[in-house]
Amino acid sequence: xxxxxxxxxxxxxxxxxxxxxxxxVFALGIIVVWGISGPFFGFSxxxxxxINTVTTTxxxxxxxxxxxTQNRDTEAIQIKLDELIRATHGAHNALLDLEELDENILQxxxxxxxRLASVAREELxxxxxxxxxxxx
Numbered sequence: 001x002x003x004x005x006x007x008x009x010x011x012x013x014x015x016x017x018x019x020x021x022x023x024x025v026f027a028l029g030i031i032v033v034w035g036i037s038g039p040f041f042g043f044s045x046x047x048x049x050x051i052n053t054v055t056t057t058x059x060x061x062x063x064x065x066x067x068x069t070q071n072r073d074t075e076a077i078q079i080k081l082d083e084l085i086r087a088t089h090g091a092h093n094a095l096l097d098l099e100e101l102d103e104n105i106l107q108x109x110x111x112x113x114x115r116l117a118s119v120a121r122e123e124l125x126x127x128x129x130x131x132x133x134x135x136x
Contacts, residue, residue, distance in 0.1 A: 011068040018062065030054075 017023060034051050041047040078099055085091045098109065120130035 008068065008072065011065045012072070014065050015069040018065075 031051070034047075038047060078097075082096045085095050086093060095109070098106065101109075124130050
C-alpha cells in the first residue's frame, strides 16, 4: 500500500469520525471542563497554554484531513459532471474538464452562459419557454 493510499484512507476515516455529533459533544465537554477548571488553577499561564496548544495542534492537523477529503469529493463530483456532459446529447463536450482551463478562457465560458441565461429570462418575461437548446 502506497503512502498516498494510506494517507487517503486515514484522512477519510478521521474526517468521517470527527464529523460525528458525539465527537463534537466530546470536544465541547473538554472546553467546558477546561473552563470550569480555571479557578482551580488560578487562570494561570500554564492553564491557558494547555488549551491553546491542544486546540492549535488539533486544528492544524484537521486542516490537512479536511482538505484531502474536500479534494477527493470535488474530483469525484467533477468526474460525475463530466460524464453527464459527455453522455447528454446536444451538450458541449468543450465543457469537459472545464476546471482545468486558464482563467481567461473560463471567464469567456462564464460570459457566454450568462448571456444565455439573460436571453432565457427575457423569453420567460415575454411568456415564452426557456427550455431547449438556445443555439441555432
